[in-house]
Each structure stands twice: as C-alpha cells, then as structure tokens.
Amino acid sequence: MNVLVFLIPLAIALGLLALYGLFWSLKRNQYEDLEGAAYRILLDDDIEKK
C-alpha cells in the first residue's frame, strides 16, 4: 500500500495540470471562436509569407 503515497499525489498533480490548462486557455481567449479555429488549420496563409 505504500505505493499510494506516491500514486495519489501523482493523480492529483495530473488533474491540477489539466485544470491549469483550462485556466490558461480561458485567460488567452482560446474559446472565443470555436468555429473559426476549425477552419484556420486548413489555411495556407503561413506558407505564402515564406
């Protein structure tokens, strides 16, 4: 059972990491335009600049 001392903090740490991800993406307005983001990946505008 000693392994729990190691595994439980690990589980919580992973959860916190995901939570941090959510807060980060909210702060950066990542949910502003869910439809546009789906199409932006198909645009070649970054290639033209080269």
Place this chain on the structure above:
Amino acid sequence: MGAAPDFSHFVRNDEDGRSRLDLAIDGITCAACLPDIETAMGRLPGVKLARLNLTSHRLALTYDPQQVEPARFTGALEAIGYRAYPFEQRQVEADEQARFNLLLKCLGVAVFASMNIMLLSISVWSGQSTSLPPETRDFFHFVSALIALPAAAYAGQPFFSSAWTAIRQRRLNMDVPITIGVTLALALSVYETQHHADHAYFDSAVMLLSFLLAGRVLDQAMRRRTRTAAGNLAALKGENALRRETKDGADDWALVPVAALAAGDRLLVRAGERVPADGVIVEGTSAVDESAITGETDPKPVRLGDHVYAGTVNGEGALTVDVTAAGHSALIDEAARLIEQAGAARSRYMQLSDRVSQFYAPAVHLTALITGFSWWLFFGATAHDALVIAISVLIITCPCALALAVPTVQAMASGAFFRSGLFLNDARGLEKLGEIDSVVFDKTGTLTLPQSGVANADDIPADLLALAGRLARSSHHPLALALARSLRAGAPLPDARETPGQGVCASYEGGEARLGSAAFCDAEFLPPENEASSIYIRAGEKVARLSIRQTLRPDAAKIIAHLRGAGLDLHILSGDRAEAVGPVAAKLGIADWRGGQKPADKIAFVEDLGARGKRVLMVGDGLNDAPALAAAHASLSPIDAVHLTQGQADAVFLGERLLPVAAALAIAKKARGLMTQNLTFAIVYNAIAVPVAMAGHASPLFAAAAMSGSSILVTLNALRLRGPGKSVNVLAKS
C-alpha cells in the same frame, strides 16, 4: 457634402500609437469568407492585425492610424461583397462573457475535484466488502477533504452569492437549499473524518456542484450567443447621421454614426431619410411619417420649431434639426411613465422554479429536522447518528435534478428560438409565452411590413418591376425610396436624372425609361386605389401603374389562420384610423379590431382582457405599443421596432415574415410542458429517495447514484426540445 463615414467614435487608440476597431460583418455564409476577409484587410497599408471571429461574425482590426483611414476598411470589404458596420461592445455583453468564464472555471474546478475524490471514494466503497485497513480509509477521507474543501469554496461561488442575495431580500430560491446542502455535507464529512467513521460525503457535495454548474454553463453559453447576435444586429441597424462640423472656420456636413450624437448637435435630415435623433427643426418644412411612434400612417406636416422624433421618416423636404437631450422627448417620457405603471403587474410574475422552491426549501428543511429529532427522541439513536441521518436527508434532497429541470429546457428553447429567428430578451418570457391564450396585434409595422410596398406587384411584368426599382434608386422622393427598398432594387442606372417633384428618367435598351407621375410618364391617369399612392413607369411602349401602400407581411394571413386554428383569441389594436384598420382586419378575418387607439386605451384593453382571466400576448412595434407590451402577460416585437419597445418585449423576431410568432408560441408551449415534466420527475425522485434517507439507508454510494441518475434523466428529457414542432414546420415550408 457627406464624404466617408467618420468612425472615430468607435476607434480605440492604444498607447503604442496603434488603433483598434471592431466591425460587425454582414454576409458571411461559409468558412471560405475567413481567408477572403483577412487577406483583403492584410493588403491595406498599415493594417497590423486583422482577425475574423467566425462564431460571432466580428472582425478585429489593429492598424496604424497614420497610414490608413478606417473608412477604407468598410470600402474594401464592400468591394468583395461584405457589408461592415462599426461596432461597440456593450457592457451587458462583456458582463455575460465574464460570467461565462467564471462559470466555466468553476465547472473545471468542480469536475477536477469530483474525479479525484471519486477515485478515492470508489476505493473506499469497494474496500468495505474486502479488507481496507481503517488507516488507509481515514487517509483517503483526509485527502478527499483536502481536495473538496478548497474546490467547493471556489466552485460554489455562484450559488453562495446568489443564495446570500436571496436571503438578504427575504426570498428563497433554489440556491438556498443547494448552499445549505453542500455546506452541511462538507461539515459533516469533516467531522466524520476526524472521528474515523465509515462514511464521508465529500464526493456527493462536489459532484452536486459539478452537475449544477454544467447546467448553468449550458444556459450561459446560449445566452451569450443570443446576446452576441443581438449586438451584431444592433450594429447592422446602426445608422449614420449628417452632422455639421466646423473645420478650419468652414462648416461641413460629416457622416457620423448615430451612437456618436449628443444634444446640441445640428443635423441635416434629407428627404426620405429616417430621423436619427429627437430634435427641434431649425430650418425647412416637410411632412414626417410618424407611424413607428403613433401607428398613424398619414404623414404629419412639420415646420420651423416643431419637434421631430427618432425613428420617424422624413418626407419630401430636407430638414435641419438641433438634437435635444438624447432620448428625452416628451413622447418617450410619457411612454416610460406608462411602462412603469404597467410593468408593476409584470414584476409580480413568479417563475416556475421559484414557485417550486418556495415550498420545496422549507419542506425539505422541515423533513430533515423532523427526521433527526424522531431518531433521537423516539428511536433511541445517539445525537450523532440522528444528526448524520438528518444531514443525509438534506444531501439526498439537494435539488440537483430540480435545479437542472428548468435551465436545461431554457437552454434548449433559446436555441430553438434562435434557429427560428427569435431572440429571447428575458428567460422568464419563455414560461409566460407558454401560457398564452389570446393574442393582440398592432397593425402598422407588425401585421404590415414596416415599409410600404407595391400592392399590385403580381400584375406587373417582373422585368418592368426590376427596372422601376433601379430607377427609384436615383430618387429622393419618399415613395421612390419605399419602392426601391421593398423591391430590393439593383444598382441605379448610370445616367438617371431626377426632375424634382415629377420623376426619374434614364436611357434604357436604346429607348428611354421613366418613373414618376402619370403626366411625367405620359400615362393615362387612373384614380388612386383605397389608401394607396400611385407611381407610374414607362419603358418604351410598356406602361404600368404601381400602387404603393402598406402591405401585409407575406405570410400574415396563413399565420393568423394557424393561430386561430390553435384556439387562440385574436385581436387588433391600432393607433391608425379605423378606415385603415378595417380592411386589414377583414382580410385576416379578425373580428375584434379597434382603430385610433391611444397608448392608454391599449393598456386598458390589455388589462381588461387580463382581468377576465386571459393570458394576453401583445405583438407590437411602435412607441405607442410599448406600454401595452409591458402590461401584457407576454410580448413580442419585430426587430424593426423602436428601441424602447424592443426593450419591453420578451422576445424579438427577425425578418419579414410573421412565422416566428407562431414558432415562439409553439416552442414556448413545448418548453413549458417539458419544464413541468422535469419538475414533476424531480419531485417524484425525491418522494422515493427521501424515505430511504429518512430510514437511515442513504449511503454515499446511494446518494451518488441517485443524484447522477436523476440529473442525466432530466437533461435527456430537455434535449427532446429541438424546434417548434410539426404544425409550424409545415407552415415554414409552404
């Protein structure tokens, strides 16, 4: 005169010398528009960043004001086929966004906590049948507490603050039992953990918060979406005004957005234009169409010193107007006073969920109290055990399904409204719309289109009609303006010349085309039809007379017949003369109609119906309807309605058709049915679960299963609401 529009009111200047401008874009149909617009903007000099939001149809621009004039943006967009309007984010919208973000964060925290605590709880539950050492169990409970307490403190904010507000106002809402349930569950669990007990309810408390927050996030997402769309519409409607500006000692007229006007500004209102703000005439005479305000369709003559009101349409003469204090005309004051009186009855309306919580919360708390005392006094339980059972009753009855029952349906219904071209102003309106049994319509602008149209369009060849529209584009005559608007005319003919007061002529297919009076077109003069104005067109040998008058919304007769078929009581109340109202009522087959109604008469009529036990829906658009809208049980108004009137309506509908009125009633009725089903289900669930808890058998596992089961069922039931249903869909197709 009137060069490029001045956007300075909407431009925000950053400290680093860059400017920002937000534009609402009309005409975005597909994802391909995104690269189109962004590249077109990127080609303009000085544009640092152009980013189109495909969800909200808004374009954010950052540019160098030294290198590019903002007016070039709209010009460039127009060249590739999009109309753009400067856009000012309103405070409500920012608030909705902030609230959505807070709810999403709370949901994230609650779900994180639920998952981690459930991981530990399931180990404890399964360990009870095997051999989990008590030290490990206590350790798991301790870790759960460590996660649950801060998580609940954070994720519970929306409920705690709402419950606190309610209690301070001596009311009870659903958030009060939620707050009490969560707090007690946590407190009990902490106590039990300290005393090495078998059970702790950390998972129940946090899972409850997760489910409730999921419901609120859904609700808020829908609300934000409608708010955004409404904001865009406001920007798209945003008109410009010609304001006198003194530059280098010389006076000039500059095109500025109406939002930028202030009292004391001097405006020029050209023939046929909408009056942009309330004001006093300082130069010119004309006749003003005040139908948007009074419902009266005959133009009212005005001259020097007369007041003109925002939303009215100027007739044939140009007017110079001094803006009086914005939004403070005698007319609007009077309407606002009547609205305040009429609205008092409306604020007494109690929402379904509040009505339920009114008896639910005390009943639950009383049950828990009685259970605890009974166990303690009559069944010989220790004070501790009695308390545990009492609190488990509270946890089981914590209104998870009850609190989800209404918001889930509301979220689905506002989605269905949105798809049917309706915007819900107020969530309470949904419930009230579902109770309607009589409908009162205004005539002008509600049953009829807000602008006059060609009444005999079917008798005129299509090419001649299109030509008439294009010719009309070159004229400032009010009749021609109405004609061009109603025909959605194409580009004006290149060499069109207007002879003031007579008509427009242009060369067309080798000959000449004329639009105007009978004499001007060399046509035989025919006596005008009832209530209509005539305008003649000649193209070569072809001559036709267009009869211009107020036309009914294209599907008015069908929708009225449908509503009557649905068993609703229909009435027309109009501020217009009886001679103008009668024919419309006859055509639609509405027996009960009244003309010449003043706002106070309208209120009296609506209140009289209400006093006779009728639930009245008022549909109206004019300023004169606003008080009646406030007095009615529920209200709708078209998007062209006067601002003040729209504010009173529970929902606003788009487009030329009357179909959304039928859709609104159908959706609201279905929504109300589903809400009642959900609330009934939630209460039945409690009727089953509470005895189990009172008997002392509500283990944390039972609580978790019951809570998630009922929440999911209620949500699935709400998902059944997709649209207005078959009978309205059939109308929409035909």
